[in-house]
Amino acid sequence: MWKVCKYTLIDLARNKFALGYALLLMLVTMGLFMLEGDPTKALISTTQVALALVPLLSVVFTIIYFYNQYEFTVLLAVQPMHRRNIVMGQLVAVALALLVAFLFGVGLPVLVYAPGGAGYTLLLTGAALTAVFTAIGGLIAVKNRDRARGVGIGLVTWVIMVLVYDAILLWIMFSFSDRPIEPVIVPLAALNPIDLARILIMLKIDLAALLGYTGAVYQQFFGSAGGMLVSLFALFLWVVLPTFWTVSAFRRKNL
Amino acid sequence: MDNVVLNNVGKRYGKLWALRNVNAAFASGEVIMVIGPNGSGKTTLIKCILGLVRATEGAIQVRGLDVNGDPKYRHAIGYMPQLSEFPRELTVEQLLNMMNDIRNAVPGSTDDRLIGALGVDGLLNKRVSTLSGGMRQKVSAVLAFRYKPSVLILDEPTAGLDPISAGTLLEAVMETKRNGATVMITSHIMEEVQQLGDRMAYLQDGNLRALLAPETVMDVTGEKLLSKALPKYLAKLPKNHVESL
Numbered sequence: 231m232w233k234v235c236k237y238t239l240i241d242l243a244r245n246k247f248a249l250g251y252a253l254l255l256m257l258v259t260m261g262l263f264m265l266e267g268d269p270t271k272a273l274i275s276t277t278q279v280a281l282a283l284v285p286l287l288s289v290v291f292t293i294i295y296f297y298n299q300y301e302f303t304v305l306l307a308v309q310p311m312h313r314r315n316i317v318m319g320q321l322v323a324v325a326l327a328l329l330v331a332f333l334f335g336v337g338l339p340v341l342v343y344a345p346g347g348a349g350y351t352l353l354l355t356g357a358a359l360t361a362v363f364t365a366i367g368g369l370i371a372v373k374n375r376d377r378a379r380g381v382g383i384g385l386v387t388w389v390i391m392v393l394v395y396d397a398i399l400l401w402i403m404f405s406f407s408d409r410p411i412e413p414v415i416v417p418l419a420a421l422n423p424i425d426l427a428r429i430l431i432m433l434k435i436d437l438a439a440l441l442g443y444t445g446a447v448y449q450q451f452f453g454s455a456g457g458m459l460v461s462l463f464a465l466f467l468w469v470v471l472p473t474f475w476t477v478s479a480f481r482r483k484n485l
Numbered sequence: 486m487d488n489v490v491l492n493n494v495g496k497r498y499g500k501l502w503a504l505r506n507v508n509a510a511f512a513s514g515e516v517i518m519v520i521g522p523n524g525s526g527k528t529t530l531i532k533c534i535l536g537l538v539r540a541t542e543g544a545i546q547v548r549g550l551d552v553n554g555d556p557k558y559r560h561a562i563g564y565m566p567q568l569s570e571f572p573r574e575l576t577v578e579q580l581l582n583m584m585n586d587i588r589n590a591v592p593g594s595t596d597d598r599l600i601g602a603l604g605v606d607g608l609l610n611k612r613v614s615t616l617s618g619g620m621r622q623k624v625s626a627v628l629a630f631r632y633k634p635s636v637l638i639l640d641e642p643t644a645g646l647d648p649i650s651a652g653t654l655l656e657a658v659m660e661t662k663r664n665g666a667t668v669m670i671t672s673h674i675m676e677e678v679q680q681l682g683d684r685m686a687y688l689q690d691g692n693l694r695a696l697l698a699p700e701t702v703m704d705v706t707g708e709k710l711l712s713k714a715l716p717k718y719l720a721k722l723p724k725n726h727v728e729s730l
Contacts, residue, residue, distance in 0.1 A: 237575060237583040244574035244612075301570035305628075308535050309587050310559040484498075485537040 234306065234319025235326075242295075242327035251287055251328070255280070255335025263343040270435060273344045273352065277431050280336055280356050281424050282392055285363040289384040292324050292367025297377045304485045317372065317480040321473060325364040332360050348434040355427035358465045362423045363388075365472035372479045395422045423468045426461055486548075488513050488561075488636050488667035489534060494543035495691075496529050503529040505691045506727055507543070513635070516658065516668045518682035518699075525688040527671050531638055534669070535564060547636055560588070563634030567641045567671075569625035573614040577605065577624055580613065584628055595631045602653050603627065619645050626654055630661065637661055637668045643677065655681065675712040687719070694719065696728045 708714035
């Protein structure tokens with residue numbers, strides 16, 4: 231697996247998209263910090279941008295990369311190695327390349343302008359989202375032979391997780407606003423890795439106080455050590471389960 | 486020794502049988518030309534042997550090892566696909582090193598003659614993205630022959646190659662055969678089939694209709710060209726005739 235990973239990383243290190251991704255993130259992040267006088271406000275804006283951009287670009291890049299590599303992947307499958315090593319090597323390499331780009335593009339400005347708990351949480355959750363959406367992108371690419379269909383599914387997945395899911399949660403909260411539904415909302419929020427990342431960062435910025443009772447419930451659960459562990463475990467599952475499914479599907483796939 | 490043995494092999498995609506009831510044994514030192522009309526199952530047969538596709542029924546063995554078992558049997562295999570694509574930002578040298586790493590090849594154990602013979606030595610520092618289709622085919626050929634395979638599978642190997650390189654490649658095929666390898670080549674070019682093949686495996690609608698020497702077909706039909714002899718021969722075969730072991 232590490233042999234495939236090594237050479238895939240060399241290939242990705244020269245990939246113009248990866249470089250452009252890092253530069254885009256850096257431009258946006260630095261621009262927000264420079265335009266906004268208050269680093270906390272800039273961090274909030276950066277969070278919103280990162281939580282939208284990172285999943286989108288991770289899933290689309292992964293899908294397109296896997297499709298572009300399809301013929302070579304077939305050649306690798308003819309070599310004396312297990313298929314799981316091929317797909318894991320490629321997934322790890324893509325995730326690492328995107329992670330480095332993210333840490334460079336967002337991490338450097340954050341370390342300069344807003345070092346601290348909230349900034350580090352943004353970097354940690356951003357890294358986690360990179361891994362999550364790389365795994366999801368790999369799964370979509372392996373399960374779908376058609377490139378246009380695969381990219382379409384990736385975009386729809388992103389739209390659902392960034393927009394639709396939150397809209398549904400808001401509708402539930404509004405519809406049942408006269409009832410104590412926070413015990414239901416908390417686990418539902420944890421089911422979406424983007425919402426989970428957003429909550430963890432907001433708690434560090436101490437915005438929970440602005441959210442009234444809901445914020446207090448979030449603070450009570452996610453702010454505790456146990457809640458943090460549950461959150462990290464949920465993000466871990468979001469990486470592991472799609473990856474496991476990808477490897478399983480690739481092993482059985484007719485190439 | 487039979488390097489490749491197919492026992493009642495069949496492959497179904499949904500309701501469609503791409504291969505059915507294929508029985509054959511290919512010996513060492515033999516060139517098998519795999520031919521047939523489009524959609525006859527040639528590519529599926531090749532992919533089943535390579536382990537790219539799992540047969541729905543039957544068994545395939547390469548040098549006595551089941552292709553659905555441990556992938557170690559693929560140490561014996563060299564494969565040149567019809568279309569060659571590689572990671573675009575790797576240099577040719579890095580690509581060759583990658584395959585060496587994957588195969589745990591010891592320095593000096595590889596057959597690098599084709600690197601010079603096909604002019605790939607001049608491409609080693611070039612990135613794959615700068616190579617033409619023909620150049621990529623040459624790199625693909627180098628990779629197929631490099632590890633001294635016992636079973637060499639070439640999918641339309643001369644497509645995209647200039648005539649001189651095609652000739653060099655075919656000479657390499659004959660030398661590999663003389664070294665005891667089983668060579669399987671898919672081709673639509675009857676002159677190649679006639680020139681190279683010890684036997685030809687003719688597939689039609691997923692069935693192996695004929696497995697015999699080109700000379701036999703020409704002798705039976707009295708034709709001097711295989712392109713004319715083969716249709717005559719097939720017309721004489723019983724409608725449901727399939728080869729068996």
